Amino acid sequence: MQPARKINVGLIGFGMAGQVFHAPTISAVDGLRLLKVTARRPDQQELLATRYPDATGVTAAEEIIHADDIDLIVIATSNDVHYALAKAALSAGKHVVVEKPFTNTSAEADELIALARRHNRLLSVYHNARWNSDYLTIKKIIAGGRLGELVSFEARYDRFRNTLKENAWREMNLPGSGILYDLGAHLIDQSLQLFGIPEAINADLRMQRPGAQAVDDFELILHYPQLKVTLKSSMLVKEPSPRYALYGLQGAFVKYGIDPQEAALKAGASPLGDPEWGKEPEAIWGKLNVLEDGADHIAYVESERGDYPAFYRNVCDAVRGRAALAVTATAARNVIRIIELAEQSWREKRTIVLDNEKLLDC
Template identity: 60%
Template sequence: MQLNVGLIGFGMAGQVLHAPLISSVVGLRLTKVYARRKEQQHILRAKYPDVNIVTDVQDIFNDKQVDLVVIATSNDVHFSLCKAALLAGKHVVVEKPFTNTLEEANELIAIAKSQGKLLSVFHSARWHSDYLTVKDVIASGELGRLVTMEIRYDRFRNYLRPNAWREDDLPGSGIWFDLGAHLIDQTLQLFGKPQALFASLRKMREGVGAVDDFEVLLYYPQIKVSLKGSMLVKEPTPRFALYGTEGAFVKPGVDPQEAALREGKTPADLPNWGEEPEEIWGILNTTAEEPNNRRKIRSQKGNYPGYYENVRDAILGKAELAVTAEQARDVIYLLQLAERSWDEKRVLSVD
């Protein structure tokens, strides 16, 4: 069975991520795209000639042939568009972060349940090569008892982009909601909910309106997790650093999938899609006997298409949904709790 997909939003997320990924998954057919700008429409006609371009979202909501609506817009309209799509009887995928508030997330979850429709959030970092590799290293037990994990998501842009909503002082803007959402989701998948957190959410660049530097500590009974990100990191830092009673694992480099998509490549074009070069494989250093005490660990392949394959299978009743709205709601809760921690300058318990 083929599922027809309507895509709302054809900016960076829609163009670079969602449209090519949807088109690469067997059983999904990109049929309608909401795009108002002329330049976006030109790209659509060139790359997706069979897609119907619309300038009114109601054309997607009212189309009985559309099974799944994907929302790839700015954060401020995630809630309203999700609500409208669900009430129109559509399954929905929305870009992360899910919503700007916990209350909005809870309302959407209730609507999805009452409508009997799937609702998922694009937490694509679960399909990153580095994260998949870290999961394997932890599961191997070679680190002994894990005591500390640090995850970083850094960029370098020492100027402000004009007309960029993510850099304005708006709900859900800034890199804490943008990049921090990925790091929280990964941590929750590895360890579950923490007991408490402490946050530093700063604005470091001249004139910036939104958070562009964060450090958040998540406290577990035996593990300390540090989440960090900044827009002013010129020299690359390890993406993951794990320390245990029997050793350490340090993983540099960035999952290659988004870069490939930005270059116009798709999973259908590359047989080695998601495969990292050896120079950014992680180093495992343990108390094992030589020569196995310090060695490179081949990275797992990243697999962005796996997200949409799972959504397809969940709609068809062939699989459990991997990224549930309830899981995404937990991310929103911790994003907001970190803001409160920074405002109050104290450690807060996680209820």
């Protein structure tokens, strides 16, 4: 049997997201070929030629969208053009992956989902945090049942940068800017995967740094029948809090530290052929403390292995008809809708009940 032809990938956007998250993980998947990349600046062109010599650099997104030899387009641009580029790529008959957050509004997401269905193309969103070592670990802890019924789930995704980054679109007063759309999209997606659609939501959104134009601190509370989910993020956390804290009727699991993959990718490492890829150091393993048989049992739990390339392995298999998409566009659309409801909650200073929301396919 002849091996399957590799799926040719066009990457639109070779800034931080394209260089750090997408190009290395695409290149680590055997069934994908990084064929064309938009590289407008000389430094981008030099980096592309050094790290991915088999890929062709182009200067315009249209050179990828309308290329006959491209099967899958990955959009790793600023949020303001996700919708327009995804619409153009789907209309050109390409399969599409969009960097998170999917779109700036749920209405835009709905339009893209309908367009993908009309053209019978796959549409996914890069919610790579589903393959973080820490998240995979808490999934295992919850599934194991040793905490008993979960009553409180707390998750944080913090940074410390007490000054604004000059000319950074994420920190400007623009649609889709701020950490609620950035880091919050990860936390919301993880929570929807774990617990489904909440009954209600309330939010506290703030701009805390001098001169801030976009949200740089948030707290969301998602209400479930027997569970309180608290999601927090701030740009002013110098001393870290637990990344995750899970409290159940039988005990707790508390986890500090963060998955090592992002730092490794930013340092120029590649997951390709690295047997230690995604492995957390023992120093940040989570602590399990449960009451069993009338006695306390305390243990540090080895973290699961992180695996960002798993996202693109799944996309490759889905394009070939071998698997269902792990990250559906509908699930990513739900994240955007939860963000919209959080903004409404803060604007109106009230808890928003989701009675009439059609949020499915988590």
